[in-house]
Amino acid sequence: MVYTGVLTKMQTEFLEPIQYYLVFKNDFIHVNQLLNKPIDIKLIGHQCLSCGLDRPIYRQGFCKTCFFNQPLAGDWIMRPELSTAHLGIEDRDLEFEKQVQLQPHIVYLANSSNVKVGVTRKGQVPTRWIDQGAHEAIEIVEVPNRYLAGITEVALKEHVADKTNWRTMLKNDIKDEDLLEWRQKLKQYIPEEAQPYFIENNTETHIDFPVEHYPLKPKSLNLSKTPHYSGKLVGIKGQYLIFEDNTVFNVRANEGLVVELSM
Template identity: 75%
Template sequence: MFYQGVLTKMETEFAEPIQYYLVLESDFLNMNQLLGKTITLEFIKHQCLKCGLDKPIYRQGFCKQDFFDIPQAGDWIMRPELSTAHLGKEDRDLEYEKRVQLQPHIVYLANSSNVKVGVTRKTQVPTRWIDQGAHEAIEIVEVPNRYLAGITEVALKDYVADKTNWRKMLKNDVEDENLVEWRERLKSHIPEEAQDYFIASNTETIIDFPVLNYPEKPKSLNIEKEQTFTGKLVGVKGQYLIFDDDTVFNIRSNEGLVVKFTII
C-alpha cells in the first residue's frame, strides 16, 4: 500500500498520547496506527507550497522567489518583535499582517530539551508545544498583538533559552521542571508594556507522545540526498518520525517535498 503527496507539517490532536495525522492531497494518514510498521520513503520532486511549481525549496516549504515575496514568510514570522501591523505599517501585505499580528498572542515556557521561551498565537496553543516536542509547557503572558509578545520574548531570552536541542529532545533526555516557579522567577523581567498581561494563576500542560523506543543517537534523514529510505516506525515526537535504526525524519523541515510512502 502506498501514498504520495507534498509534505506539510503533520496535524495533531491533543490526546493521551498525541494523535498525529499526515495530510496529503488525497490521503489522510493517522501516523499512530503505523507504529511498528515498516515504511519506505521515496523522494519524488519539489512542489512549492505557494506557486506549486517543481522548484528547489528554499525555506519553510517555499521556493526562493516566493519566500522573499509572500507575507507568510516575512521576517516577523521568526522574529515577532519586528511586527508593525499595530502601527499600520506594511511589511509585504498589510491586510494579511493585520489578520495574523493583531490577535491574541501567548508568550510561554516549554520544556522539550530544556526550558525555553517562545511565542505563538493563542489559537495555536497547545499545537505549537506539540510541534516542538515539549513534554510540559505553561502560558506566562497573553497580549493583544504579536509585537508585544515579541518584545517580551526578546527580554526574557537573557534569562532563559529560546532554542530547542533537537537531539536531546528526541532522545527524551529531559528533566521535569517546575514551570510555575520559572514563571514567577521571570515575572520581573517582563517589559513594562506587557506587565499588565502577566498570567498569575495557571498550571502546566503535560504532553504525552506516541513513542515505542527513543533513539540513542538520532541521525537526521536527508531524503533529497538519499532518495529512498526504509525503516520501522517506532515513534512520533514534535514533527519527527522516529525509526528503529535511530534515523529521524523532520516532516516540518521537509515541507514542499513530494514523497511517496510505502507501507510494507
C-alpha cells in the same frame, strides 16, 4: 498501500498520547497506526507551498522566489518583535499582516530539551508545544498583538533559552521542571508594556507522545542526499518520525517535498 503527496507539517490531536496525521490533497494517514511497522519513503519531486511549481524548496516549504515575496515568510514570522501591523506599517501585505499580528498571542515556557521561552498565537496552543516536542509547557503572558509578545520574548531570552536542542529532545534526555516557579522568577523581566498581561493563575500542560523507543544517537534523514529510505517506525515526537535504526525524519523541515510513502 502506497500514498503520494506533498509533505506539510503533521496535523495533531491533543489526546493521550498525541495523535498524528499526514494530510495529502486527496487522502490522509493516521501515523500512530504505523507504529512498529516498516515504512518506505521515496523523494519524487518538489512543490512550492505557495506557487505550486516544481522548484527546489528554499525554506519553510517555499521556493526561493516565494520565500522572499510571500507575507507568511516575512522576518516578523521568526522574529515577532519586528511586527509593525499595530502601527499600520506594511512589510509585504498589510491586510494579511493585520489578520495574523493583531490577534491574541501567548508568550510561554516549554520544556522539550530544556526550559525555553517562545511565542505563538493563542489559537495555536497547545499545537505549538506539541510541534516542538515539549512534554510540559505553561503560558506566561497573553497580549493583544504579536509585537508585544515579541518584545517580551526578547526580554526573557536574556534569562532563559529560546532554542530547542533537537537531539536532546528526541533522546528524551530531559528532566521535569517546575514551570510555575520559572514563571514567577521571570516575571520581573517582562517589559513594562506587557506587565498588565501577566497570567497569575494557571497550571502546566503535560503532553504524552507516542514513542515506543527513543534513539540513542539520532541521525537526521535528508531526502535530498538519501532520496530513498526504509525503516521501522518506533515513535513520533514533535514533528519527527523516529525509526528503529536511530534515523529521524523532520516532516516540517521537509515541507514542499513530494514523496511516495509505502507501508
